[in-house]
Amino acid sequence: MNGKRTSETLTRMAQFMTPNDANFLGHVFGGSILAMVDLTASATAQKFSGRMCVTASFDRVDFLHPVEVGNYVEMEGSVTYVGRTSLEVTIDVYATDLTKGDKRHTNTARVTMVALDDDGQPTEVPRLICETREDRIAFIEGLARRHLRQGRAAQMADLHKRLLAASDEELDLCASDPEAALKHIGG
Numbered sequence: 001m002n003g004k005r006t007s008e009t010l011t012r013m014a015q016f017m018t019p020n021d022a023n024f025l026g027h028v029f030g031g032s033i034l035a036m037v038d039l040t041a042s043a044t045a046q047k048f049s050g051r052m053c054v055t056a057s058f059d060r061v062d063f064l065h066p067v068e069v070g071n072y073v074e075m076e077g078s079v080t081y082v083g084r085t086s087l088e089v090t091i092d093v094y095a096t097d098l099t100k101g102d103k104r105h106t107n108t109a110r111v112t113m114v115a116l117d118d119d120g121q122p123t124e125v126p127r128l129i130c131e132t133r134e135d136r137i138a139f140i141e142g143l144a145r146r147h148l149r150q151g152r153a154a155q156m157a158d159l160h161k162r163l164l165a166a167s168d169e170e171l172d173l174c175a176s177d178p179e180a181a182l183k184h185i186g187g
């Protein structure tokens, strides 16, 4: 299986934000940014793997600053971690008011993409050749996020089972003290 260097994975997309992207407050709707993030993740993953790729999951995305209608939004995607058939794309989002030239970093998003073969089944992706110390740090963090994601999913499934099995009296505690209810039922 061939490897690809981290620096080869950089993929950029950019777009002006128009009134179609606005929410009711006149700022840009978070979903417009997420749609661009998803497209950038797809482009980055397909360029890296040479395969069609689907989005398996989005990690938590925090919006650090509002993006305004008229801003020029740039996305920079790069592959930060690879598994066997999946890969993590990290996307940095920047918004610029071109009349003022103030470019702001507004988000960092992490998306897991899965490469598919011609039958639509997950297929192996190239190895990622980390070129710098930062690349190696990012790779190990990507692996840690994968473990955390899997651990969180298992923990939530376990909590859901416990909540379904809880008595009405135990669940009633939720109204007065939800933290205590979680501690008591969640264990």
Ligand SMILES: CC(C)(COP(=O)(O)OP(=O)(O)OC[C@H]1O[C@@H](n2cnc3c(N)ncnc32)[C@H](O)[C@@H]1OP(=O)(O)O)[C@@H](O)C(=O)NCCC(=O)NCCS
Residues within 6 Å of the ligand: 054, 055, 056, 057, 082, 083, 084, 085, 086, 087, 112, 114, 122
């Ligand atoms: C993503 C998908 C192809 C995975 O299929 P699957 O049958 O679970 O495949 P596998 O169990 O063999 O997993 C394949 C890889 O995906 C990863 N994966 C599966 N579900 C995942 C999830 N929810 N989050 C992160 N990674 C996931 C696995 O860890 C594995 O990675 P690895 O090969 O690097 O170890 C399948 O769930 C799917 O098609 N989902 C819908 C995707 C889609 O339509 N996205 C757009 C939504 S509009």
